[in-house]
Amino acid sequence: MLQKPRGTRDFLPDEMEARRHVERKLREVARCYGYREVCTPEFEDLELFTMRSGEGIIDEMYVFEDKGGRKLALRPEITAAVIRMYINEAKVAPKPLRWCYFADCFRYERPQKGRYRQFWQFGVELIGADTAAADAETIMLASDMLNATGVTYELKVGHLSFMKNLVKDLDPAMQRRVRAHLDKKDYDGLNATLASLDRMDLADSLTALVTTRDLAEAFEIAGAIPEKERFEQTIGSLDASGVKYSLNFGIARGLDYYTGMVFEGFAENLGAENQILGGGTYRLAHLFGGDDVASCGFAIGFDRVMVSLGDILPALVPVVGIACTEEGRTRAIEVAKALRTAGIRTEMDLMERGLGAQLAHAAKTANFAIVIGQREAESGQVTLKNLTTAEQKTVDLAAAVAEVRAFGPG
RNA sequence: GCCGGGGUGGGGUAGUUGGUCAUCCUAGAGGAUUGUGGAUCCUCCGACCCGGGUUCGAAUCUCGGCCCCGGCCCCA
The missing domain is CATH 3.30.930.10 (Bira Bifunctional Protein; Domain 2)
Structure with missing residues (x-):
């Protein structure tokens, strides 16, 4: 090597x-x-x-x-x-x-x-x-x-x-x-x-x-x-x-x-x-x-x-992992774009994993998960999950963006 | 350039009177689990720094090199 x-x-x-x-x-x-x-x-x-x-x-x-x-x-x-x-x-x-x-x-x-x-x-x-x-x-x-x-x-x-x-x-x-x-x-x-x-x-x-x-x-x-x-x-x-x-x-x-x-x-x-x-x-x-x-x-x-x-902690900036089902994929792309436009680091699944595995991955790499399945794709709302507190709610996209931005100094 | 200590999967390690498929933890991939996560279990992936020598046989002994760590010298 x-x-x-x-x-x-x-x-x-x-x-x-x-x-x-x-x-x-x-x-x-x-x-x-x-x-x-x-x-x-x-x-x-x-x-x-x-x-x-x-x-x-x-x-x-x-x-x-x-x-x-x-x-x-x-x-x-x-x-x-x-x-x-x-x-x-x-x-x-x-x-x-x-x-x-x-x-x-x-x-x-x-x-x-x-x-x-x-x-x-x-x-x-x-x-x-x-x-x-x-x-x-x-x-x-x-x-x-x-x-x-x-x-x-x-x-x-x-x-x-x-x-x-x-x-x-x-x-x-x-x-x-x-x-x-x-x-x-x-x-x-x-x-x-x-x-x-x-x-x-x-x-x-x-x-x-x-x-x-x-x-x-x-x-x-x-x-x-x-x-x-x-x-x-x-x-x-x-x-x-x-x-x-x-x-x-x-x-x-x-x-x-x-x-x-x-x-x-x-x-x-x-x-x-x-x-x-x-x-x-x-x-x-x-x-x-x-x-x-x-x-x-x-x-x-x-x-x-x-x-x-010595070891100093990286700056605390919010990270969102998007977990979506097949029916939610198109809507998830729109949601990711909106988050990125708002300056939020946003990552989508590239491994074709199931919803549970996507959330498991997000739990290791992100502060928030946003779930987009058929229900969200139809209602236009998003399910926002705080991965630290495990608290979850379904809200409008704008409200989710605002909540994520309020996290940390970022 | 000099002195000392080191180098085993990505990270951390066990293993040296030389001897079967090299140990364990962790990380990674997949599965149990196609709308809810870090648990658990299973599977997989993946290493002896490089080269020469000794030997039937080297991660282990030996020599050289490379690299890392600490120190000397130097430090614009």
């Missing part, structure tokens, strides 16, 4: 309904903030991703050559594509641009809990607004979106300038190494690196910086930060909005193009792969030949949110 490719998943109807339910929640919050959906190609020129992230990521992508000899890659993330799209199509659109996307990405990695080779991201990009208000809005949106899903999480907000200011005298490669140590809380490694550079004077302040959760203290440790005022304003807006977060100046994010504010979200019950959100301010457009526009965005790891939420 054929197996599905490693790291991919099949989704049965129950799970798809749960996923769509959470997806709708995310979309709704993004919509209320004014973010409109965009869509980019599933695959792009390989160069788009290597320009953004370096040649090293080729090993972790699905790379292929098409019949014209083009080097292409399945997208491992969406931000680069969105910025390319902005440069190609929307450079002159009125700023700021508020865009969002929900799309699948592909990475060639070892699967484990919460990590798959095909996975979905819900992300937003705010393009062309280079202000504290923009930074704050992005975090508020992230917070509201995660809240809407019902996931339990912790939001950490930081700023790269603090750490950068402390290590600005080191050469760039060493800066990256120090950042990596701090990101992993690898203090032994940090000390070893600093000792090899004869810069143990930095050890205490760096450790203190990534440990502190206090803004004033962080400024004290890191010294004069050009973005001081903006970050204070961002934090002020967050406090005013009631967003729950903690400060963390150890957030390094992997890539160099992040410029200032950064934030990450973590779920509690996910094990090793517990990051469900990551984002910050960045400048990427100039890499692709565009203007040096400032952007701010984040992506939510949709699959990890779903794993963290």
Whole structure:
């Protein structure tokens, strides 16, 4: 038997309904903030991703050559594509641009809990607004979106300038190494690196910086930060909005193009792969030949949110199973059409079963049964049976439709 | 790429000192029951991840691969 490719998943109807339910929640919050959906190609020129992230990521992508000899890659993330799209199509659109996307990405990695080779991201990009208000809005949106899903999480907000200011005298490669140590809380490694550079004077302040959760203290440790005022304003807006977060100046994010504010979200019950959100301010457009526009965005790891939420019940929507006899079949088709026109999920027998078997099937798959036999076909009424209460009555079709629609939130 | 644990009908399982038609539950189809359902009974459908090796004989032992789960690395 054929197996599905490693790291991919099949989704049965129950799970798809749960996923769509959470997806709708995310979309709704993004919509209320004014973010409109965009869509980019599933695959792009390989160069788009290597320009953004370096040649090293080729090993972790699905790379292929098409019949014209083009080097292409399945997208491992969406931000680069969105910025390319902005440069190609929307450079002159009125700023700021508020865009969002929900799309699948592909990475060639070892699967484990919460990590798959095909996975979905819900992300937003705010393009062309280079202000504290923009930074704050992005975090508020992230917070509201995660809240809407019902996931339990912790939001950490930081700023790269603090750490950068402390290590600005080191050469760039060493800066990256120090950042990596701090990101992993690898203090032994940090000390070893600093000792090899004869810069143990930095050890205490760096450790203190990534440990502190206090803004004033962080400024004290890191010294004069050009973005001081903006970050204070961002934090002020967050406090005013009631967003729950903690400060963390150890957030390094992997890539160099992040410029200032950064934030990450973590779920509690996910094990090793517990990051469900990551984002910050960045400048990427100039890499692709565009203007040096400032952007701010984040992506939510949709699959990890779903794993963290566990089994959630699908939305309660009414389902009607129609049971009919041979004499009632024509009338049953009319009744089904009326129910469907009213937006009600309606299923008829396709197995040529007897009335009793049709009802037995409906009892397993529906909330209501409507019986149409000779009597109903002649009278024009329908027999509506509530399969939960076993209550049954013969009423006009309109009354039956109204009663079914009154069931549940649907 | 590395370490550990796994893989038996659609789902869940029994079965390893190698030995007749591989166990049970559940789900599915049909019937008892051609105007009233989830009960009960009967029937049917359906599996040893793949390949090599050892053997008279492999679900069981062995090797390799594939896939799943957890962790490492990485995480844009």
